[in-house]
Structures are given as C-alpha cells and as structure tokens.
Amino acid sequence: MWPAVVIAAGAVTGTATASPAAAEGPCDIYAAGGTPCVAAHATTRALYGTYSGSLYQVRRASDNTTRDIGVLSAGGVANAAAQDSFCAGTSCLITVIYDQSGRGNHLTQAPPGGFSGPAPGGYDNLANAASAPTTVGGQRAYGVFVAPGTGYRNNNATGTATGDQPEGMYAIFDGTHYNGGCCFDYGNAERNSRDNGNGTMEAIYFGNIKVWGYGAGNGPWIMADLENGLFSGVNQRYNANDPSISHRYLTAIIKGGPNRWAIRGGNAQSGGVSTFYDGVRPNVAGYNPMRKEGAIILGTGGDNSIGSAGTFYEGVMTSGYPSDATENAVQANIVAAGYGTGGGNTGTGPVRAVGAGKCLSGAAQNTQLQIAGCSGQPNQTWTRTSDGRLTATFGGATLCLDASGQGTSAGTKVVTWPCNGQGNQQWTVNSNGTITGVQSGLCLDVTGASTAEGAPVELWTCNGGSNQQWAVG
Template identity: 55%
Template sequence: MPRSATDRRRRRFPATFLIVLAMALAALGTPAFATSPAVRTTTAADASLPCDIYAAGGTPCVTAHSTTRALFAAYNGPLYQIQRSSDRAYRDVGVLAAGGYADAASQVSFCAGTSCTITKIYDQTSRHNDLPISWGGYWKGPGPNGSDVGADAMALPVTAAGHQVFGVKVTPGVGYRLDHASGVATGAQPEGIYMVTSSNYTNQWCCFDYGSGENSHTDTGNATMNAIYWGNACWFGGCTGSGPWVEADLENGMFHTNTGSNKDPNNPGVHHPFVSAWLKNNGTTNFTLKYGNGASGGLTTTFSGPLPNGYSPMKVDSSVLLGTGGDNSPSGQGEFFEGAMTTGYPSDATENAVQASITAAGYGTGGGGGGTPGPLRAVGAGKCLEVPGGSTTPGTQTQIRDCTGAANQTWSQSTAHELTVSVGGSRLCLDASGQGTSPGTKVITWSCNGQSNQQWTLNADGTVTGAPSGLCLDVTGAATANGTPVQLWTCNGQSNQRWTLD
C-alpha cells in the first residue's frame, strides 16, 4: 500500500512529462541534461531519476537501493543505516533534500574517532525491500553463527555532483540479503536490473552479485537466480581478455552469453571508475547484458539472445541479494553505489534514459572523499607522509616515516584540491596550520572544511604547493629521519620539496 503523506521515509510523485522527454531524448542519442553534473542539483520537481523513468516506461522499480542518492525525485527518507563500534549506536543516513544526495556529513560526524558498519540498505520503493546483513547460507560467512558481515561505512568515499558520499565496499564476507521480497519477479516473470559499480575493485571469484536469488540460500538448480555478476570470472573458460565484465548469474554459472563464455574480441573487459551494469531477462526466450561508463556516454550491449540450454523457462526465487551468490558464496568483491530491480522487461529507450540519469548524477572520485588512494612519497627521503600514530586529533603535525601502506599514510587527491586521509574512521584534510602563509608554517591534519588552506596543487615538477601561500610542502631541514616534521617553505627546487602520489 502507498505510504501516507506524513511518512517521509518513502514518498514519490507520479511520473511526469519530464520523464517521457528524457526517454525520447535518450532514444535519439541526445543528452537528457545540459547542466554540468558538477553543479546540477536534484529536487522534487526533477522527475528524471531512475525509478521515475522506469515507472514511466511501464516497468516500475520493486527495489531501489543506494547509499549515494535518491532514486525517486520525491524520495526524502533514509538511504542506509550505520552502526558505530564505540557504543553500538545506530544512525540512519538520509538525503540532503527530497530527490537529492546522501547527507554524508552526518556519517562523518557520527563515526568520528571510531569505526562504522553499514548494517542496512533501505529500499526507496513503497515495498520496504530493505537489505539487512545476510544470515549466511550454504557457504558460511565470517560473522556470528556463519552470517555475513556489513561493509565498512568509511571505506569507499566518492562524490556525486560535488557532494561527498560513500559507496558500499564489498570485501569477501560482506553480504546483504532479504528473503521473500515483495513484488519481485518470480518463476519465469520478466525482470530488469541495473547497478552502478566500479572497475577499481574486482576479483574472479563467486560472487559479487545484485539481483534475485534463492530464499533458502542454497543452490536449488539451474535458472533459480537472475542477478548481475560483476567481476573477472570466466566460469566456462576460453574468454577473451581478463575482464571485468557484466555477466548474468543464473545459478550454476556466470554467463557472458547463452553458451557461457565471452568470445567477443571487442569485449576484453570494462575499465571505468564508475560502471553501469545491466541485465534484463524475459524469463523464456531472451536475456540481455549491457554496460556503460557511469560518468558519460551511452550503453553497449554485449549480448542479447536466447537463454542457455536448460534455463528456459526461468524458475527465479524471491530473495534479493547484494555482494554474494545464491548459496551465499562469499568470496566476491566489488563496489556498489546504486541499483534497482523492476517488474517487466524494460525497453532500450527506458534503459537509455536511466543511463542518462546516472551520468547526470556526476559521480566522481574527488571532492569529498578522494580519488584512488595511495602513499604521498617524499622523493629526497624516500619515505612517506603520515599522520603520526594514526591520530584523529585535529592539529596533529604531519611527518615522514618508512612507507608501510598503512591507512595513516594513504592519501587521496580530490577535485576540490584537498589531500585527504582516513584514520580511525575519520576523514581529515592536509591543512596549513592557522591559515598560515609564511615559511615555517606547520602542515597538520584538520577536519575538512573547504577553506583555501586545505587546497593543494600537485605540480608537474613534483612540488606540492599551498593554494593561498604558493609555498611548497617541505620536509624540514631536508632531513631523512623517521619522524621529521613537514612544513611550508619557499620553493627552492631541492629534493626535500618533491613528492609523488602513487
């Protein structure tokens, strides 16, 4: 039943003419949005979000899961739930405004000085198909009584339209699942699925999935699953390239095609920081696989044809899963930002319009959370910039030390020109102390605040300069000993002012 007007958790408006316009433009190959993703804002008046588009196409969403943004223009409820380890308290992370992006700042403050786990991913539809941590299955997870575990809430910081948000980093053993979900396709009923993931973190094992699985959490035979698999698996052997690829987990096999393997020389693998992955299955005669760059462009169809032998008609069960296989195979890994499942077999025009909505969301690896993280190495000393002892105390002066690969030596550069580090569940920025602009100013860590003394330029000559001062990041006294502090100093071309961000 629809929620009342006072239920802020799940509200949506009927689809409007804007959705139809977006679909028509996408079908013509015309971008549905002219506004730059970096400045685009989403409000309840914007009816071009994925599940509004699916509804307008006659294939409504029956699940809508995301930790980054609303998937309905009118949605104004929680996106996901987190629990912090220090006191076991819970918090729901919602959106900044109806139809908008996640309020990640509430997570950052809630988790400061401790660690947090994603314990539930809310369904934005009125069906309440929320995903809790899976209780396990035939393959046992690493949690209590063989259950799976939740993802580290701070492990996947990214941006969407310049807003800091967090994805779900599925490491082996992480899994979410709801059995007997409401309204999802079962048996041979048609179904569409998409998710936004990444090429940055994959493996060849079973199974980083999103879609339909068995309520029993055991393998109940061919055709009892219909889920997107994303990874490097070549289940049937003889694949072209090394992946990762979009595949269909139909149980007892991840299928690139109806015969199993990928023989397409034009499909050796998909490599984008953000990838949209697509599967639709009419239950009897056809399944289709597609992918897209989650930041720009349209969709590529890698297969559309008959179901594999022995898989028609489908016998899909009503469990919804994320991160594991149908029998709880827990060894896959991947990243998840958003996804939805539909009733019916979505049209190409509908999927093209949803892809336009994804690219308009403005996913990026900078701004609030970081690009690909790595060590910031001091060339002259051959050592790494670190936060001493992994301190979460704002004002801690940074120093150099032998490179260990630890979190307190792992930095990310954002599109906002910040250099960020995540320690003890806290995200901190490299900061010129006291907004100083004179030689000798201490370089510290501080809570990220967007001010210019937290903006840095990585120059082609290896220097790192502060935005307001133009001074160079400098290892004090050109020393090479562990514990040498770092400061700002007049740029002089010496090796103690040269850095590499690996």
C-alpha cells in the same frame, strides 16, 4: 550474530515534493516505460524524484547506536554530513540499505547459507560506512565497499520476478574495484541462500573470474549469474562480444524474460550504454525456462559465496522487461547525476592500483608500501588532507605516505613515516589518474608493472603506464 536490526515504521517514507533539479529519478523513468521498480537501493542519492526518506542506516562502534541517513532534499543526494557527524571519532558500519520502492525490500546483513560468513553466527560482514567516498553532483556521499566476506540480502522480498517472469536491473559499480572471487552480484537469487540448481538466479555479476564464463580480454566483465554459471552470452564459457570494461563509475545492466536476456553496460559518467548480448537463453540445459526465486543479494553469490570484492553505489530491480529506450533514458539520468571521485580536496577511502586491481597497503613505519587485495582494513584506508598528505591510521599510529629519505630519483621507495610536513610527504592527485610527489615530480608506481600480491610501490618517471594509474576514494 549482531543484535537484530530495527527498522522504524515510516523510516523510509517522505512527503516532500521534488526540487526542480530532481524532477525525476531512474525509477520514475522505469515506471513511465511500463516496467516499475520493485526494489531501489542506493546509499548515494534518491532514485525517485519525490523520495525524501532514508537511504541507509549506520551503526557506530563506540556504543552500537544506529542512525538513518537520508537525503539533503527530496529527490536529492545523501546527507553525508549526518554520517560524518554521527561517526566522528569512531567507525560505523552500514546495517541497512533501504528500499525506496515502498515495497520494504530492504537489504540487511546476509545470513549463512551454502557458505557461512565470518561474522558471529555465520553471518556476513557489514561494510565500513566510510570506505567508499564519492561525490554526486558535487555533494559528498558514500558507496558500499564490499571486501571478501561482506554481504547483504533479503530472502523475503516481494514483487520481484519468480519463475520465468521478466525483469530488469541495473547497478552502478566502481569498475576499478573487483577480483576473481565468487561472486560480486546484485540481483535476483535463491530464498534459502543455497544453490538450488541452474536457472534459480538472475543477477548482475562484475569481476574477472573465469571458472564458469568470460568475455574478451582479461576482464573485468559484466556477466549474468544464473546459478551454476556466469554467462557472458549464449555460450557456456567464452563469448567474444562481452568486452573487458573498467570505467571508474560503471553502469551494468542485466535483463531477462522468457527465452530472452541481455547484457548492457557503459560509463556512468558520460555517454550511453552499449549492448554486449541480446538473444536467447544460454545453450545449456536448465536455463529455459528460468526458475528464479526472487530473493535479493548484494556482494555475494546466491549460495552466500563470499570470495568477491567490489563497490556498489546504486541499483534497482524492475517488474517487466525494460526496453532499451527506457534504459538509455536511465543512463542519461545517471550521467546527469554527476558521479565523481573524492570529495573536494579531502576524503577518506582506498587508493586502488588500476592496473593490478589491488589496493595500496601500509605496513610498519619505514617499510616499503605494497599492493594487496582490497580488504577495507585501516592500513588500506587513506585520508587526503587539505595540505596534500595521504595518511593512514593503523597499529595505534597515524602515518604519512613518504618518499623515503626525501629521495627524488626514480626507484625511490615509498614508505610510511610519521607526518612531519615536509615536501616528500606531499602528493598531487591528478585528473589523469596519476599521483605525483610534489617534491620529486615523479609518479607513484607499482614496480615493474607487477599485478602480483605484495608488489612494491616506488617513485618512477611518469610514463602513462597502467601501473601508474590510481583510483582514489
């Protein structure tokens, strides 16, 4: 087990007043609607207009020193430059995600439960602090990149719903980062990290697992993890009204009360949220009434199942069942916050194949690149340089994404090669989701539109296919 995390007294409090640009946050809107936040987590921005405390804590590998990362101004965006400076020349892990509600419901390294994690003592892994770069209102920030085995938890949360009490929750996820493992959740779970039976959880799930339930299409879906079941509606398995949804920035909402619950979702960058289900509890024994226990999880199942993948930017849990009108106002606030990819012309993070839900993976020099399950490892961590290169540092070397042999024809292999400044190592990340070679004008392409583990990557004529869509950062 890692050394105990020390959360300094006052670390997450602040007295600054809000700037005009941050007059209110999501939790101010929930409070005005009569359903105040009892937990508010974000590594990207303040969720109250007056919040000026710390958002999260990082620990650097070089000396195990920790630092709290706060906001640029009250109610504002994370001070990512503080993380960049502190972690320069080494790597950092996110050790604490602070609760902004004032209740102390902070998220820390998840302990073992029904399943043990891969870290010492059976704890789950912590997220690499630089693996999910983003922008908020044009300012650089970082999300929480959850590779399988990563998880955060608070089994002693206060003020959260228990039993059949009403509650609401939302989260902003990367809708292109998911898998079919159990279970990428955020929300209410068991206090002993074990499966305590039907109805002992109520959490947002995002992914494309079909073992318990699923919706229309091939996924991913927003579903409710209610323990021993992922529900897309009233039926135990299939519910046609829950659509596949994969916006780059995704708003996911679950809320539940006595014999009523709902699923809502939408694009966190534009528009409103839609209702995919609103009705009675599932038609399966054990879910009415609910037996919620009130712990909080991020990135795992309630029993510490650790097979999932996803990226989290912000989320809250409320006391009481929020109205649709309140949630619509929260969605407007999220859109106005201005989530965006990258961080200007540079940035570091994964390059995800949208069509396959996997990450671009480097290998040894002059070996053709492949797509593989996203792991957050160095060979999947790419840096965009100001001169248009994509570099990865692994195996003791920094290598560039390279069109093999300076090829400019469809079918040219894409490899890693020592950086040399030539045109076949320059790439344009386009607003339509494609990545094109500067020298060839061709698109980075997963061969044959494959979604399989280990599928090779090449240059190909741009054709608008999903196998030529990439999410960078």
